[in-house]
Amino acid sequence: MTDRYQQFARSNLGRQVVRRLGLPDPTPLRRYLPGQPTLDGPVLVGGGGRMVDTVRSVLKGISATEVTDVTEGERFGALVFDATGIDEPARLRELYDFFHPVVRNVGTCGRVIVLGAPPAGRGRDGIAQRALEGFVRSLGKELTRGATAQLVYVAPEFEVAAESTLRFLLSAKSAFVDAQVIRIGVHGGEVVEPEDWDRPLAGRVAVVTGASRGIGAAIAEVLARDGAHVVALDIPAQGEELSSVANRVSGAALQLDITSAGAPAALVTYLRERHTKVDIVVHNAGITRDKRLANMKEAAWDAVLAVNLSSQLAINDALLDGDVLRRGGRIVGVSSIAGIAGNNGQTNYATSKAGVIGMVNAYAPVLAERGAAINAVAPGFIETKMTAAVPLLIREVGRRLSSLAQGGQPVDVAETIAWYANPASGAVNGNVVRVCGQSFLGA
Numbered sequence: 124m125t126d127r128y129q130q131f132a133r134s135n136l137g138r139q140v141v142r143r144l145g146l147p148d149p150t151p152l153r154r155y156l157p158g159q160p161t162l163d164g165p166v167l168v169g170g171g172g173r174m175v176d177t178v179r180s181v182l183k184g185i186s187a188t189e190v191t192d193v194t195e196g197e198r199f200g201a202l203v204f205d206a207t208g209i210d211e212p213a214r215l216r217e218l219y220d221f222f223h224p225v226v227r228n229v230g231t232c233g234r235v236i237v238l239g240a241p242p243a244g245r246g247r248d249g250i251a252q253r254a255l256e257g258f259v260r261s262l263g264k265e266l267t268r269g270a271t272a273q274l275v276y277v278a279p280e281f282e283v284a285a286e287s288t289l290r291f292l293l294s295a296k297s298a299f300v301d302a303q304v305i306r307i308g309v310h311g312g313e314v315v316e317p318e319d320w321d322r323p324l325a326g327r328v329a330v331v332t333g334a335s336r337g338i339g340a341a342i343a344e345v346l347a348r349d350g351a352h353v354v355a356l357d358i359p360a361q362g363e364e365l366s367s368v369a370n371r372v373s374g375a376a377l378q379l380d381i382t383s384a385g386a387p388a389a390l391v392t393y394l395r396e397r398h399t400k401v402d403i404v405v406h407n408a409g410i411t412r413d414k415r416l417a418n419m420k421e422a423a424w425d426a427v428l429a430v431n432l433s434s435q436l437a438i439n440d441a442l443l444d445g446d447v448l449r450r451g452g453r454i455v456g457v458s459s460i461a462g463i464a465g466n467n468g469q470t471n472y473a474t475s476k477a478g479v480i481g482m483v484n485a486y487a488p489v490l491a492e493r494g495a496a497i498n499a500v501a502p503g504f505i506e507t508k509m510t511a512a513v514p515l516l517i518r519e520v521g522r523r524l525s526s527l528a529q530g531g532q533p534v535d536v537a538e539t540i541a542w543y544a545n546p547a548s549g550a551v552n553g554n555v556v557r558v559c560g561q562s563f564l565g566a
């Protein structure tokens with residue numbers, strides 16, 4: 124779906140109108156293209172903690188240039204600050220000292236990453252570490268020209284396990300992820316470095332539900348690009364579109380209504396017979412049946428809860444009980460910012476999507492015991508058929524009320540899921556990352 128306002132704001136006339144009226148001016152986001160440099164400019168690294176070596180090794184791995192001196196007018200591809208050593212609130216001043224002189228120099232679609240230690244216990248170190256969230260969330264709102272800021276808490280001993288996350292956040296793959304807090308290693312985790320970072324999912328089998336269109340089709344494409352064999356699943360009524368997605372990604376189509384009584388067993392049988400086990404399961408299928416609660420028919424409540432939550436739990440249990448999820452496997456839920464902020468007319472939907480967050484919290488320790496992990500994305504306004512159906516004014520507000528002042532693309536959600544699925548992301552477990560351009564809703 125095209126964003127006409129963004130096109131207008133970039134035209135000659137539009138530029139003048141936008142400047143005069145102080146309207147939002149959404150920067151076209153830099154998105155991943157094979158072969159392009161990961162970063163569009165050099166990197167400045169600051170702070171002093173236990174992450175510095177990992178940061179340098181990642182920068183080397185992505186062929187980024189680290190600079191030590193700041194030259195006048197230089198535009199940075201990224202600013203990375205290792206705050207893991209900040210053990211005392213007074214030392215938060217180090218953030219100011221590092222960022223204040225250079226924050227104006229963050230380039231278009233540049234990246235700011237702050238690395239911290241998961242705040243725990245009652246010590247002053249935990250207080251200082253918790254404070255980092257406020258810094259990053261505010262900086263995300265101050266950055267312009269499509270630049271983003273993130274906070275990554277890395278548990279001790281999991282420094283190297285942060286590599287896949289740093290690669291993702293520094294790259295254009297995280298274009299619409301802004302002001303997020305990611306936790307690494309809090310549930311432990313097994314990390315396997317891929318032989319080829321461009322095809323980290325080679326040899327893996329992924330199931331994507333609701334894959335015939337929209338975000339699900341993009342997930343199928345990105346996982347296949349990264350090397351996975353994709354089983355694209357959708358309801359029989361979507362059979363034709365489903366086959367075309369499956370063909371496009373050289374995968375397989377599986378027609379199945381996930382809410383049907385036999386669906387979990389049918390999926391288990393399918394996976395056992397064709398692949399023995401499965402590596403990645405993405406619960407993307409979802410529906411809306413919007414009405415204010417007072418006007419909502421019970422069928423609308425039941426259908427949304429069944430597709431968006433209960434069927435996913437039944438499938439997870441069947442996969443785990445049947446030992447079909449391979450060691451090192453991944454389950455990914457698709458929540459929504461409506462599940463975090465709530466939304467008028469969406470009590471059923473928001474209940475189900477908050478339930479997906481509950482699912483992540485409940486299963487994370489269970490999966491950790493199997494060397495596996497579960498996480499969720501919470502998309503904000505994504506340009507799909509679902510959002511094209513939203514009335515124009517609400518749609519326009521949904522797009523602009525975010526730091527990046529635009530809607531995201533299905534590929535933005537898909538790239539985030541591919542990062543979770545990466546074998547090197549084994550210590551990323553129990554996270555819910557919003558893909559919302561720092562939407563102001565529920566932030």
Ligand SMILES: NC(=O)c1ccc[n+]([C@@H]2O[C@H](COP(=O)([O-])OP(=O)(O)OC[C@H]3O[C@@H](n4cnc5c(N)ncnc54)[C@H](O)[C@@H]3O)[C@@H](O)[C@H]2O)c1
Pocket residue numbers: 332333334335336337338339356357358361379380381382406407408409410430457458459460501502503504505506507508509510
């Ligand atoms: N588009 C957005 O802005 C947005 C925002 C937040 C969250 N999400 C979530 O992202 C996911 C994908 O959204 P989308 O915009 O691509 O929606 P979509 O309606 O285009 O696609 C959803 C797919 O799920 C399939 N599906 C529905 N019921 C099913 C069932 N019982 N069994 C199997 N498949 C079933 C549909 O046939 C469809 O192909 C959903 O979970 C949605 O709630 C979307």
